[in-house]
Amino acid sequence: DSGVTQTPKHLITATGQRVTLRCSPRSGDLSVYWYQQSLDQGLQFLIQYYNGEERAKGNILERFSAQQFPDLHSELNLSSLELGDSALYFCASSAANINEQFFGPGTRLTVL
Amino acid sequence: AQSVTQPDIHITVSEGASLELRCNYSYGATPYLFWYVQSPGQGLQLLLKYFSGDTLVQGIKGFEAEFKRSQSSFNLRKPSVHWSDAAEYFCAVGAVGYSTLTFGKGTMLLVSP
Numbered sequence: 001d002s003g004v005t006q007t008p009k010h011l012i013t014a015t016g017q018r019v020t021l022r023c024s025p026r027s028g029d030l031s032v033y034w035y036q037q038s039l040d041q042g043l044q045f046l047i048q049y050y051n052g053e054e055r056a057k058g059n060i061l062e063r064f065s066a067q068q069f070p071d072l073h074s075e076l077n078l079s080s081l082e083l084g085d086s087a088l089y090f091c092a093s094s095a096a097n098i099n100e101q102f103f104g105p106g107t108r109l110t111v112l
Numbered sequence: 113a114q115s116v117t118q119p120d121i122h123i124t125v126s127e128g129a130s131l132e133l134r135c136n137y138s139y140g141a142t143p144y145l146f147w148y149v150q151s152p153g154q155g156l157q158l159l160l161k162y163f164s165g166d167t168l169v170q171g172i173k174g175f176e177a178e179f180k181r182s183q184s185s186f187n188l189r190k191p192s193v194h195w196s197d198a199a200e201y202f203c204a205v206g207a208v209g210y211s212t213l214t215f216g217k218g219t220m221l222l223v224s225p
Binding site: 031033096 | 206
């Protein structure tokens, strides 16, 4: 158990809908990262937050957004969902600005 | 920008045999290097990491990796593979001063009896 929790574990929704994925980092970790894992694209970094502020952006679509709250949990919002958004979404956390990241169990999103 | 190449998509090893998974990185300075393992339906678990110092690093579950600057490689090894090692293995590179990681495409390890 990495100490990073993600909810929900599974999510099934329809095209055009909006969903919110939630992540709680390890106790004391200030950085939260979001990744998308799909068969064709592999593990893609989406976005990083550090202590409530956006720190780095990767291959995140404009339909996707994230935020980190004062209690350090983070949410990833996915809107206008398309079939191609079906994937595993992972959250990871790390202490301060250190590279070592601890991953949550992921949320499997299925868009029908 | 950093990049990571894991040239083997799949590898099959007999149980009890030795294992080496290849990882090559591209980065202009000294990188931070990681190996993660992902079992089916699970998140990624950190096996080992290299930040500096001794180029041979020991990790969990009997794995080790060697950093070779001249070859830009960070290959993962295990002397005797167990059936429970069947999983997907990811190499990742990070940069000094930046907390994001770049991951390779992964190598799926299959263990035959």
